[in-house]
Amino acid sequence: MKLCEKNLEILFKQAIAKIDPEFSTWEKLFIQKASNEKFGDYQTNFAMTSAKEFQQAPRKTAEQIVENFPENEMIEKLEIAGPGFINIYLKDGYLADLIAKMGEEDFEFDFLDREGKVIIDYSSPNIAKRMHIGHLRSTVIGDAIKRIYLYLGYDVIADNHIGDWGTQFGKLIIGYRNWLDEEKYKKNPIEELERIYVKFANEAENNEALNDQAREELKKLHDGDEENLRLWKEFIQVSLDEYNKVYDRLNISFDEYRGESFYHDMMPGIVELLKERKLAKYSQDALVVFFPEEENLHPCIVQKKDGAYLYATSDLACLQYKKDHYQLNKAIYVTDERQQTHFKQIFKISDMLGWKINKEHIWFGIMRFKDGIFSTRKGNVIRLEELLDESVKRVKAVIEEKNPNLPEEEKAIVAEKIGVGAIKYADLSRNPQSMVIFDWDKMLSFEGNTAPYLQYTHARIKSVFRKAAEMNITFDVQDLKLLDEYDHSLALKLSQFPYAVLKAGETFKPNIIADYLFDLGQKFNSYYNQKSFLNSEGIEQNSRLALAARTAEVLAKGLDLLGIEAVERM
Numbered sequence: 001m002k003l004c005e006k007n008l009e010i011l012f013k014q015a016i017a018k019i020d021p022e023f024s025t026w027e028k029l030f031i032q033k034a035s036n037e038k039f040g041d042y043q044t045n046f047a048m049t050s051a052k053e054f055q056q057a058p059r060k061t062a063e064q065i066v067e068n069f070p071e072n073e074m075i076e077k078l079e080i081a082g083p084g085f086i087n088i089y090l091k092d093g094y095l096a097d098l099i100a101k102m103g104e105e106d107f108e109f110d111f112l113d114r115e116g117k118v119i120i121d122y123s124s125p126n127i128a129k130r131m132h133i134g135h136l137r138s139t140v141i142g143d144a145i146k147r148i149y150l151y152l153g154y155d156v157i158a159d160n161h162i163g164d165w166g167t168q169f170g171k172l173i174i175g176y177r178n179w180l181d182e183e184k185y186k187k188n189p190i191e192e193l194e195r196i197y198v199k200f201a202n203e204a205e206n207n208e209a210l211n212d213q214a215r216e217e218l219k220k221l222h223d224g225d226e227e228n229l230r231l232w233k234e235f236i237q238v239s240l241d242e243y244n245k246v247y248d249r250l251n252i253s254f255d256e257y258r259g260e261s262f263y264h265d266m267m268p269g270i271v272e273l274l275k276e277r278k279l280a281k282y283s284q285d286a287l288v289v290f291f292p293e294e295e296n297l298h299p300c301i302v303q304k305k306d307g308a309y310l311y312a313t314s315d316l317a318c319l320q321y322k323k324d325h326y327q328l329n330k331a332i333y334v335t336d337e338r339q340q341t342h343f344k345q346i347f348k349i350s351d352m353l354g355w356k357i358n359k360e361h362i363w364f365g366i367m368r369f370k371d372g373i374f375s376t377r378k379g380n381v382i383r384l385e386e387l388l389d390e391s392v393k394r395v396k397a398v399i400e401e402k403n404p405n406l407p408e409e410e411k412a413i414v415a416e417k418i419g420v421g422a423i424k425y426a427d428l429s430r431n432p433q434s435m436v437i438f439d440w441d442k443m444l445s446f447e448g449n450t451a452p453y454l455q456y457t458h459a460r461i462k463s464v465f466r467k468a469a470e471m472n473i474t475f476d477v478q479d480l481k482l483l484d485e486y487d488h489s490l491a492l493k494l495s496q497f498p499y500a501v502l503k504a505g506e507t508f509k510p511n512i513i514a515d516y517l518f519d520l521g522q523k524f525n526s527y528y529n530q531k532s533f534l535n536s537e538g539i540e541q542n543s544r545l546a547l548a549a550r551t552a553e554v555l556a557k558g559l560d561l562l563g564i565e566a567v568e569r570m
Contacts, residue, residue, distance in 0.1 A: 058084030
């Protein structure tokens, strides 16, 4: 099924081609939602933006478009406004038919270039360290982009580029052998690994020999020492076991866990390639790539004077692997704003190497608490699991107050869904590049643009259907009829869902979906307050219940694209 906006575009192109068969600058044809419902359902300012092509007054072009518009079952009327705006009014029958089909047919996105794999790199925690609040944005934004691209029909690979290589492993091996508390390790291995790592740092301040020993153990690891390799693999596994507990709560999964170690053996080849292409040269004994002055980029070190490689070398190897092993549609990296320069360097070097890769760095702003406090009482960064627990606890208290008769097991399930969903939505409802201010009261509010508000709206609709079932009331969405302007307005909003997802995918901004869902929630709640559902009858009752059913479906699907679960009752 074609998007409403695409159907409109086809009709306008047909009319414009009648006026000028040679017209080709179709990028000037932009059809958008009407800014105000009194100006119709959609609008276009095409006649004004294409004035030079037609060499006449925009209003004259608009009149010609209307005069040459093809017969169709979609548009009720076209109105010309001002200097050449065209206001578009859709037929009730067209909208009703589209809404009826929404639950039965998929929307078409075949106009997109979807050939090849879309690989999204996000989350990326460091091994032997618990996930903290700093991992939240990359994890939930990356997952939302993955879900959006799957909805649009792309072949997606979610890649967790874990930090599983580096100097910390020599230190961990020393700490493991000297200070490990086996009982604590059995109970909470990653917490114990963090403890011995901190202890190593403290001990090494007074004993420089420890750093030498750590370097020796790291070299043994790199050389394939059997025991060190065993410990390294164990550290990775216990870390992933811990991370997956958090990912499960966040309803997030990955297709691949390719860490830095995976690309380690490729890095010497990257260095040799850069030297062979004369893109890297030695400067103060380090191997450096210098950029043209107009790029305004600092030189990028790819190998230190001691022979060690850097993140730049690893990420170039990663990009080369994707290029060589996949038919690649695009490579997407989701990281915080501090890595903007890094990825500009990596992407430019890949261009200088002649790698034809479509690549995107999606960067996001930092997160802060409303009161400025970003640490626990112990002075440690806030653990992501602790953050989730706190949110669920607060929601549980609200449920106990508002709906004490809900069964205890259901209270726990609902509190988990709302508490976790609230945290994710507070992030995803913001422009990724904006700083997020973490405000518990606002985030958990059942009013305003929040996950609890949308989950409540979904639950409200489900309660109507439970009552309808008790009264033996049935309905058929296929018999939907739009009976007044309120029905029309809600149906129009529902029809615009796939286009909102499309725009979110094109711009890598999940907040576009959040904005859409909030508008839909407001529109439905206004509709709900104006209409009687179960006390009406006949075609009115059927249509109202049908629109409510589609609203619940769109709310649930939209929340799912953000990685948030809808609830049946609250």
